[in-house]
Structures are given as C-alpha cells and as structure tokens.
Amino acid sequence: DTGVSQDPRHKITKRGQNVTFRCDPISEHNRLYWYRQTLGQGPEFLTYFQNEAQLEKSRLLSDRFSAERPKGSFSTLEIQRTEQGDSAMYLCASSKTQDGDPQYFGPGTRLTVT
C-alpha cells in the first residue's frame, strides 16, 4: 500500500510570494485533511475534504489560503502573499469514510518564509 505523499518536502520562499503544495492521499481514502504544525506544538486543523467537496475550514485558514481537491483524488493547498508567520510544517492526512477511522499522515511540507 502506498502511503500519503506530499510535494515538495521543503519550500523556501520570500515574503509576498505565492506557494502551492500538493498532497496525494492513500488511493481508497475519501477523506482528506490539511493541518499545520509549528515548532513544539501539535498539528492544528486547517481544512477537510470528503471526496471533492471542501466541507470544513478552520478560522486559521485566512483568505490568503485556498485548498482544492478537483477530482476527489490529490489536493493542493495554495498560500498567496506569504508572510513570515506562515512558516510551518504543512501536513496532509487521509482516512476512509467510517466514523473515527484513523488518519494517516504524509511526510509534510516544511515552508520557510524569509
């Protein structure tokens, strides 16, 4: 079984630039989640997809952030006009559809905004 993959693994960008991250979930998983993790903290929920529908967004997800899952398979997370406070690890996870199914995480994309 192929796990969750994320690309790129690392991204360094200058403040004000736009960045886009990709997540490929486990193939039979319908649910897809994005989380953000800063140093010394647990991951925080950003947004959730059931198939191609984005069903929930955290208040953490400002209007500079947008996520898509166009065909219910891979997902992208875009950050526009990056700020230094956006520096973090961005984690993608996927799960099956049953309530409480465990989420399996990808390796993350570490974003550094200079």
Place this chain on the structure above:
Amino acid sequence: AQKVTQAQTEISVVEKEDVTLDCVYETRDTTYYLFWYKQPPSGELVFLIRRNSFDEQNEISGRYSWNFQKSTSSFNFTITASQVVDSAVYFCALSEGGDSSYKLIFGSGTRLLVRP
C-alpha cells in the same frame, strides 16, 4: 469545548525503564475517539492506536499498552522496557462524533528521550 492536555513536555529515561505518557481530554460528546501518534525525528506522524468512547478495555501491543479511563478523562500510554528507537514526540488526539469532519484535536505532545 474540546481539548487535549499532555502535561509532560519532556521525559528522559534510561533504556529498559518503563515510562508512562499522560493524556487528559475534554469533550461534551458521548461518542468520541482517542488516538496516539508517534513523531520520530524524521518528522512523519505514525498512527499507533485508536479507541472509541464505548470501549474502555485496556490494550496491549508488544511493549506498548494503553489505559483508557472515562471516569478521569484520561488515555495514558505506557512503554515497557523502553528502547532508544522509542525516542520521539508522542501526541494524543481526540475526534468527536458530533463533528462530521472527525478532525483531530491534538495535544502539545510529549518528547521522550531514551538514553542508552
């Protein structure tokens, strides 16, 4: 409001010692799920265990065991005969049955260092 507290920020033990990681949760839901994840230095979160709120049976898997007590809202994790490879950050997490997304609410993690 939902919350997960891991009061132990860092624990250091010598190899072969037993160690318990504490997790206390808050939720108003009667149906919920609790999880433990391991984050080794490589950074990828690894799923260890899930319990649902209706199953208070303790579980053992090799050197790992979990003690779920609804009366104290705790879900503690014990590693027996710890090994250097157990060194990692461990996260406890909660998802609520009343939340259709089943998003995970994480604690702040406990960093475990096992010294040889």
